[in-house]
Structure formats: C-alpha cells, structure tokens
Amino acid sequence: MGLLAGIIMDKSQNVRMSPDSLPDYLTEAIICFVDIGRTYRMGSETIYALRSIDMVIKPNEFAAVMGPSGSGKSTLMNVIGCLDSPTTGDYWLNGRLVSEMNDRQLAKARNQDIGFVFQTFNLLNRMSALHNVEVPLIYSGMKRKERHERAQHALEIVGLADRTLHRPLELSGGQRQRVAVARALVTEPSILLADEPTGNLDSTTGREIMSLFDDLHESGNTIIVVTHEQEIADHARRIIRLSDGAIVDDQPSGGH
Amino acid sequence: MLLGETTLIALQSIRGNLFRATLTMLGIIIGVAAVITMVALGAGAQQAIDEQMEALGGDILSVSSAGFFSRGIARNQQTLTTGDALALAQQSVSFGGVVPEINGRRQIKYGNKNLNLTVLGTTPNYADVHLFSIATGRMFNQSDDSARRRVVVLGAEVPNMLDTDATGILGKTIQIRSISFDVIGVLEAKGSSGWHNPDDDIWIPLSTAQFRVTGSDFVETISIKVREDSSIELAMVDIESVLRREHKILPGADNDFSIMNRKQFLDTRQEATEIFTYLLAGIAAVSLLVGGIGIMNIMLVTVTERTREIGIRKAMGATNGNIMLQFLVEAMVLCLLGGGIGLALGIGAAYIAAEFAGWQTQVSFVSVATAFTFSAAVGLVFGIWPAKRAAGLDPIEALRHE
Numbered sequence: 184m185g186l187l188a189g190i191i192m193d194k195s196q197n198v199r200m201s202p203d204s205l206p207d208y209l210t211e212a213i214i215c216f217v218d219i220g221r222t223y224r225m226g227s228e229t230i231y232a233l234r235s236i237d238m239v240i241k242p243n244e245f246a247a248v249m250g251p252s253g254s255g256k257s258t259l260m261n262v263i264g265c266l267d268s269p270t271t272g273d274y275w276l277n278g279r280l281v282s283e284m285n286d287r288q289l290a291k292a293r294n295q296d297i298g299f300v301f302q303t304f305n306l307l308n309r310m311s312a313l314h315n316v317e318v319p320l321i322y323s324g325m326k327r328k329e330r331h332e333r334a335q336h337a338l339e340i341v342g343l344a345d346r347t348l349h350r351p352l353e354l355s356g357g358q359r360q361r362v363a364v365a366r367a368l369v370t371e372p373s374i375l376l377a378d379e380p381t382g383n384l385d386s387t388t389g390r391e392i393m394s395l396f397d398d399l400h401e402s403g404n405t406i407i408v409v410t411h412e413q414e415i416a417d418h419a420r421r422i423i424r425l426s427d428g429a430i431v432d433d434q435p436s437g438g439h
Numbered sequence: 440m441l442l443g444e445t446t447l448i449a450l451q452s453i454r455g456n457l458f459r460a461t462l463t464m465l466g467i468i469i470g471v472a473a474v475i476t477m478v479a480l481g482a483g484a485q486q487a488i489d490e491q492m493e494a495l496g497g498d499i500l501s502v503s504s505a506g507f508f509s510r511g512i513a514r515n516q517q518t519l520t521t522g523d524a525l526a527l528a529q530q531s532v533s534f535g536g537v538v539p540e541i542n543g544r545r546q547i548k549y550g551n552k553n554l555n556l557t558v559l560g561t562t563p564n565y566a567d568v569h570l571f572s573i574a575t576g577r578m579f580n581q582s583d584d585s586a587r588r589r590v591v592v593l594g595a596e597v598p599n600m601l602d603t604d605a606t607g608i609l610g611k612t613i614q615i616r617s618i619s620f621d622v623i624g625v626l627e628a629k630g631s632s633g634w635h636n637p638d639d640d641i642w643i644p645l646s647t648a649q650f651r652v653t654g655s656d657f658v659e660t661i662s663i664k665v666r667e668d669s670s671i672e673l674a675m676v677d678i679e680s681v682l683r684r685e686h687k688i689l690p691g692a693d694n695d696f697s698i699m700n701r702k703q704f705l706d707t708r709q710e711a712t713e714i715f716t717y718l719l720a721g722i723a724a725v726s727l728l729v730g731g732i733g734i735m736n737i738m739l740v741t742v743t744e745r746t747r748e749i750g751i752r753k754a755m756g757a758t759n760g761n762i763m764l765q766f767l768v769e770a771m772v773l774c775l776l777g778g779g780i781g782l783a784l785g786i787g788a789a790y791i792a793a794e795f796a797g798w799q800t801q802v803s804f805v806s807v808a809t810a811f812t813f814s815a816a817v818g819l820v821f822g823i824w825p826a827k828r829a830a831g832l833d834p835i836e837a838l839r840h841e
Contacts, residue, residue, distance in 0.1 A: 266754060266834045287758050294756020305751045305838065309455050321444050322756040366755070 210278055213373050213405055214240040214263060219272035221258050221428075232258040233269070234428040240374070240407065245400040247416035247436070248409045250425035256409050257378070259425065263407065264299060264376050265292045277373055294322050298367030302379035304359045306351040306366075312338065313347040316366045323370060337365040341395060357388035364395060368404075375399065375406045381415055393418050441761065442768070449769035452741075453776075460773060463737040466730025467777030467817065468784065471810045473723035475785025478806040480792065481716025483799035488709050490630075492702070498671065499568065501699045502527075502661045502678055517657040518686065518695045521649070524562075524661050526685050533669035533677055536568040539658040541648055547641065548614040549601045556597065557640045558615060560648020566626075568664045571637070575605040576624030584644040587651070591620040595628035596638040615643070618651055671700060724813075730777070731817035738770050738825035749829050750837025763830035770822025771815055778814030782807060 221233040232255050240246060250256050261267035262274065265281055268289075274281040276296055284292065299305075306315045316334040325333070338347050341361040351359050360380060367375055377396070381389030397418055400406050408419060416422050417436065424432035453460045504518040524539035540561040547554040565571070566578050579590050591613060598608045605625040612619045620643065628638050649656055665674040675698055682696055742749070749762055757765075789800040 261835050264754070266838075287760075290753070290756050290758040290761075293754060299754050301838070305747070305754070307748055307751065309451060318752065319755040321441070322752075322758075322761060324441070370756075 212239045212241050212275070213244075213277060214238070215273075215275040216262075217273040217275070219262065219269045219274055221255075221262060221267065222270050231428050233262065235272070236430055238423070238430065238433075240405065242373075243400070243403055243405055244421060245396075245406045245419045246408070246421040246423055247419035248407060248423050248425060249411060249413075249416050251411070254425040255428040256411075256425055258428075260376060260378050260407075260409050263374075264297050265289045290322075294319055295370060296373050298370065298372035298375045300360070300363050300367050300375065300377035300380045302382040304351070304356075304363045304383070306359060306362055308351050311348045311350055312343060312354065312362045312365075315351065315362055316369050319366060319370045333369055334365070337369040338362070340368060341365045355388075356384050357391055360384060360388075360392050361395070364392070364399075368399070373405060375404055377406065377408045379410055380408065381410075381412070389415070441764065445761075445765050445768045446772065448765060449772045452745075452769060453772060456741075459737065463733055464773055464777035464780065466733040467727065467774050467814055468730075468781040470723065470727030470730040470817075471778045471781025471814055472784035472788060473726050474720060474813065475782055475802065475806055475810050476788040476792070476800075477716065477719035477723045478809075479785070479789035479800040479802045480798060481712065481720065482801040482803055482806065483789075483793070484712045484716070485709070486801050487799045488705055488712060492705050498665045498667070499701055500663045500665060500671065500674060500678065501701065502663065502682065502696055503659060503699065504657075504696050517655075517659075519658050519661060519682075521645070521656045521658060523682060523685050524658060527661060527663060527678065527681055530677055530681050533666055533674045535664040535666040536564050536662075538562055538565045538568050538662040538664075539645060539660070540565065540662065541645070541653060541657070541659045542640075543652075545615050545652070547601075548617075549603075549608070549611070552601050554597075554600055556600075557635075558648070558652070559640050559642045560645045560652065561642060562645050565642065565662075568662060569637075571629060572627045573624050574627045576609050576622070578624055579642075579644050584646050587646045588644065589618060589620045589647060589651070590623045590644065591615070592624040592626060592642040593622060594638040594640045594642075595626050596636070597641055598625060600639075615641075616652065671702060675700070727813060727817060731774075731821040734770055734773055734818065735821035735825060737773075738766060738822055739828070741769070742766060742825050742829040745829075746832060746837045746840040749832050750834050750840065753832075753834035754838060759830040762832075763826045766826035766829045767819065767822045770826065771818035774814040774818030774822075775811070778811055781814070782810055785810070 216236050216238040219233055219236040219238075220231070223230045223232060236259070248256055248259060258267065262269050265276070265284075269282055272282065276292060279292075281289070281292060293299075306312075307318070310318075313331070313334050316337050317330050320330040320333060335344070335347060338344055341364050343358060343361050343365065346354060346358060346362075349358075351362065354362065360383075364375075364380075367377075375396075380396070381392055384392060393415060396406055396408065400420075406419075408415060410416055419436055422432070422434055422436045423430055502519065502523075519539070521539060524537055527534065528537040538561060540559055542557055542559045544555055545558040547556050547558075559565075562584060563578055563580050566573065573592070574595065576592075578592055579588070582588075583590050593605075593608065595605075598604050601608065601613075608622050609625065611622050613622060614620070626638070626642075630636075630638070643652075645658070663674065663678060665671055678698055679694065683694065686695055688694065752762060752765075786802050789802050792798045793800045
C-alpha cells in the first residue's frame with residue numbers, strides 16, 4: 184500500500200502535482216484517483232455519486248468493483264472510462280491528468296487507453312463483426328489495410344476467426360460479447376473496462392467469457408470488471424467494494 | 440482522411456433505410472429538377488432574344504412615316520423622301536449608316552413559276568447595316584442604283600421557291616410585274632426574326648424601285664445605324680431635329696414621322712423574360728427549401744433513432760467533430776444524390792419541353808453547377824442542426840438510450 188500512502192501524504196500536504204515532476208506512484212500506475220468526487224444536481228438536491236475516492240490501478244492488475252445498485256459503480260466506471268468527468272479531485276491516466284482534458288483529448292483517451300466491454304454488447308447491428316472491431320481503429324486514423332489485419336487478429340484472439348463477416352444479429356450472445364471484447368482489445372489499450380460483461384449471458388456462456396478474461400489477464404492485460412456477482416468477482420485478484428459512493432473495502436482476492 | 444469512411448457509413452445508413460431516404464430525397468429531387476427546368480427555359484428564351492437582337496442589329500433605329508397618331512387618329516400618309524435620307528446621311532456624327540427603303544408585295548415570274556413576294560427597294564449599304572452577307576454573286580452597288588439598273592438580289596430561300604438553286608439562277612432573268620430584272624446575287628440565309636422572314640425577300644436598287652415601280656420619291660422607312668461610340672438617345676434627338684427641319688415643322692407641332700427603337704423593344708421583352716424566369720426559379724427554389732426542411736426533419740429522426748450508436752461511437756473514441764461530420768455528410772449525401780437525380784430529371788424535362796412543345800431551352804454548365812452547389816448547401820444548412828445535436832449528446836446518456 185505504499186502508493187496509497189504517497190497519495191495520502193500528498194493530500195495532507197495539499198500539494199498540486201505538476202506533470203513534470205510526477206511522483207513514482209503516478210508514473211508506475213495506469214490509473215490513479217486522488218480524492219475523486221462526483222456530484223449530480225437534481226433540482227435543489229445534490230447527489231454524491233462518488234465521495235473522495237483514492238485508488239491506484241497498476242499494470243496487469245485484474246480488479247473487480249462490487250457494490251449494490253446505487254453504490255456508484257457505474258459512475259466510477261464512467262469516470263475511469265473518460266465518459267464522465269469528476270467534479271473534484273485529480274484523475275491520472277498513464278501519467279496524464281484526465282480531469283483537465285477537453286473533449287478532444289477525452290475522446291483520444293477513450294480511443295487509445297480504454298477498451299470498453301458493455302453488459303448489452305453495444306455492437307453496431309448493421310455492420311459485420313469485422314467492421315465493428317474496426318470502429319476504434321477508424322477513429323484513430325489507421326489505414327484500411329492495417330486496420331483489417333489488426334481487427335482480424337483481434338477476432339482470432341477471442342476465437343471468432345470464422346465469424347468475421349457475420350452481423351451481430353447472426354451471432355449468439357456469447358459470440359457477440361466476444362466481438363465486443365475483440366473491439367476493446369484491438370487498439371491495445373492499457374486497460375480493459377468491463378461493465379457486467381456476463382449480465383446478459385447464461386451461466387455457461389458467462390463462464391466462457393470470464394475464462395477469456397482470465398486468459399487476457401494472463402497475457403498481460405490490465406482489467407477492471409464491474410459486477411454484483413461474487414462468482415464473477417472471484418476471477419479477479421483484487422476486489423474493491425463500494426457503498427454509497429465511497430470505497431469501503433479493497434482487498435486482494437485469490438483468483439479462481 | 441475520415442471523409443471516405445464517413446461517406447461509406449452514410450451510404451450504408453441510407454441503404455439501410457432506402458424507402459425513407461427516397462421519400463426524403465423526393466423533395467430535393469423535385470426542387471432541383473424544377474430549378475434546372477425553369478432556368479433552362481429562361482436561358483432559352485434569353486438566347487432567342489439574343490439571337491434576334493444579333494439578327495436585327497440592336498443598334499438600329501427605324502424612322503417611318505406610316506401609322507403615326509395625330510390627335511388620336513391614325514394617319515397614313517407618306518412623308519419621308521429620299522431627300523430626308525440624304526439630309527440624315529449628311530448628319531453623320533452619330534450615324535454609321537442611313538438606309539432608306541420601300542417595300543411591297545409584287546408578282547414574280549421565273550420560267551413557269553409565279554410567286555408573290557416582298558420586293559425591297561433600298562440602297563447598296565442595306566446588307567452591311569442589317570448584317571446580311573452575299574452567298575453567291577454580288578450586291579448591287581452605287582452605280583446600279585444611280586443608273587436605275589434592273590438588277591435583283593434574291594433572299595436565300597427564293598431560288599428554292601423557284602425550283603432552282605443559287606448558282607442555277609445567277610445571271611438569269613426574272614420578271615417583277617412583267618419588268619425583266621437580272622439576278623446578280625443570292626443572299627446568305629439569316630432566319631426568321633419572328634414576324635417576317637427576310638430570306639423570302641428580293642432586293643432591287645431604291646432608284647430602280649422608285650422610278651420603275653412606285654413612281655415617286657417617297658420612302659417608307661429609313662433605317663439608321665447608330666455608331667458604337669454614340670448613344671441611341673442622342674441619335675434619336677439628332678434624327679428628330681434633322682427631320683423637323685427638313686419637314687419644316689413648327690415648334691410645338693407634332694412630328695409627322697415616328698422613330699422606333701428596336702433595341703428598346705427587345706430590351707422590354709428581355710426584361711419581361713427575366714422577370715418571368717426569376718419568378719419561376721424563385722418558386723422552384725421554394726420547393727428546394729421545402730425539400731431541405733424534409734431533410735432536416737428526417738435527420739433529426741435519424742439522430743434520435745441512432746442515439747445509442749452515437750454513444751457507442753463516442754465510447755470508441757469518436758470526437759464530437761467525428762460525430763458531427765458523420766451526420767452532416769449523411770445529410771449532404773442525401774441532398775447530392777437527390778440533386779443528381781433531380782438534375783437528370785430537369786435536363787430530361789427541358790429536353791421534352793424543347794422537343795415536344797417547341798420551346799427553346801438551354802441547360803448551361805452554370806445551372807448544373809448551381810443546382811449541385813444549391814443541393815449541397817441545402818444539405819449543409821439543414822444538416823448542421825441535427826448533426827450538432829448528435830455531436831452534443833452525452834455519451835453516458837446515449838449509451839443508456841433504448
């Protein structure tokens with residue numbers, strides 16, 4: 184817990200860190216949350232979705248975020264995924280301060296650093312599996328030929344080499360989620376962000392997807408999974424429990 | 440860089456909703472077709488007027504004695520003489536040529552053919568001033584005129600009417616009211632000027648006409664070519680002062696001649712045509728506008744329908760600019776496709792109008808370019824708001840959208 188101690192020390196000294204002289208825990212970590220808060224206004228009421236979160240995710244971690252609904256899991260995921268900006272605190276992603284990025288930079292961070300896997304797959308149903316996997320590469324401006332090769336390779340990794348030209352609606356749920364994983368992997372992001380990845384799958388298919396995540400973790404990927412199922416969380420090596428917008432428990436787990 | 444991909448996505452999305460896209464495009468198709476057809480008709484009418492102006496010589500004033508009004512009564516007396524023409528010719532500051540003429544329909548005989556044609560008695564410079572040229576033979580000259588020679592120059596159509604051709608009739612003799620004339624030349628065809636076809640006329644020297652046909656030195660019309668460096672208005676004032684002096688008209692009394700300005704006449708027609716063209720093109724443009732609103736409407740529906748897709752694309756790293764471009768391109772592709780089809784229909788309609796209704800039409804490059812620019816502009820203007828709305832969507836909300 185040396186890294187967290189560093190954060191707490193910096194916080195107590197009220198030091199604003201400049202990118203030129205980043206402390207070690209920032210350069211080592213992929214994700215570093217320093218006192219992150221997110222509030223929403225609903226009419227005259229202020230809702231605290233996240234309260235003062237400190238968190239560090241290092242390379243090749245496999246973490247599960249758990250908590251009851253309304254605990255702030257989704258907001259945490261959205262902030263990590265650069266889809267939402269925190270109202271207070273500093274969010275460092277690969278040594279860059281996300282909380283001060285503009286729309287363009289956020290889009291770039293989503294494109295390069297983050298790979299999303301959603302509960303509802305979120306594939307484009309009109310396009311082939313291959314094209315779906317290519318979408319992030321299109322936005323990173325990659326040439327067509329290289330894009331095809333990369334997407335093809337990503338589909339091979341998830342075991343769908345023979346389904347590249349099928350459209351999502353012609354695939355089973357498990358296959359669709361594999362396409363989504365391939366799409367998340369294809370830019371070689373520094374972190375895979377999976378939000379209830381097995382929520383829409385039967386238990387057998389869910390286990391297949393989780394073992395795919397295990398494989399990806401073993402081959403060096405960093406993974407964060409949001410789930411409310413203990414069985415899923417058991418695949419992770421670290422379990423972060425949220426309640427009411429704050430971290431109440433953060434422990435290593437044995438893995439499966 | 441992304442434009443190619445974006446266009447491809449737009450085409451795919453249009454293909455996915457082909458029926459709706461076609462209905463949407465219909466507005467643009469009709470608008471562009473209408474604009475193209477109307478402008479083609481207008482340009483055709485314009486061209487017809489230009490051609491007439493060219494044929495007539497726009498800078499020619501006609502002075503005539505016939506048909507002037509005096510105290511509300513139409514008078515029809517001969518007042519212009521060869522002397523007037525000479526007096527006008529001497530005042531040569533603003534005149535490039537003065538051509539007196541008399542004409543009347545006469546019986547023509549050649550071999551066993553009898554025709555009733557307009558015989559024009561005029562001076563040798565008639566061809567120059569009225570922009571005729573000789574196809575075969577020669578025009579009569581000053582000495583033919585002063586010697587009152589019986590020579591004739593035929594309009595381009597006349598040899599055909601006499602069952603022969605230009606070379607066949609040259610040097611032969613034809614009879615005008617039983618008086619023999621030698622054919623010395625045949626004119627180049629000029630085409631009808633609307634109310635009269637000069638190719639059917641035959642020309643003889645003015646003195647010959649006055650001496651042998653009318654028996655007086657009155658002339659019916661004096662055409663005056665205004666010099667390029669002079670103004671029509673100034674020339675009209677000059678003509679009036681010369682003729683009033685010649686005719687000894689007292690101050691305050693009415694002119695016993697009238698001056699017709701062909702250019703003015705054609706200008707008025709041109710103005711009317713222009714107004715009509717603008718009016719029609721304006722109505723057509725309104726239909727294009729309505730088509731544009733249809734595009735905007737359907738694009739807004741599309742944005743709502745594809746909110747989730749927008750969320751997905753944003754999560755995958757699309758910037759607001761990427762999303763905006765995508766929907767803008769889609770609107771523009773719709774408009775340009777519609778514009779292309781409308782263009783084809785418009786050209787078709789112009790062709791049909793020319794072929795079956797006999798209207799002169801002209802589809803110019805400019806009108807084609809304008810139609811395309813217009814439909815692209817419609818796509819841009821009416822696509823920008825829906826595209827902005829799409830780009831401004833919150834990705835989290837968009838991903839949650841069902």
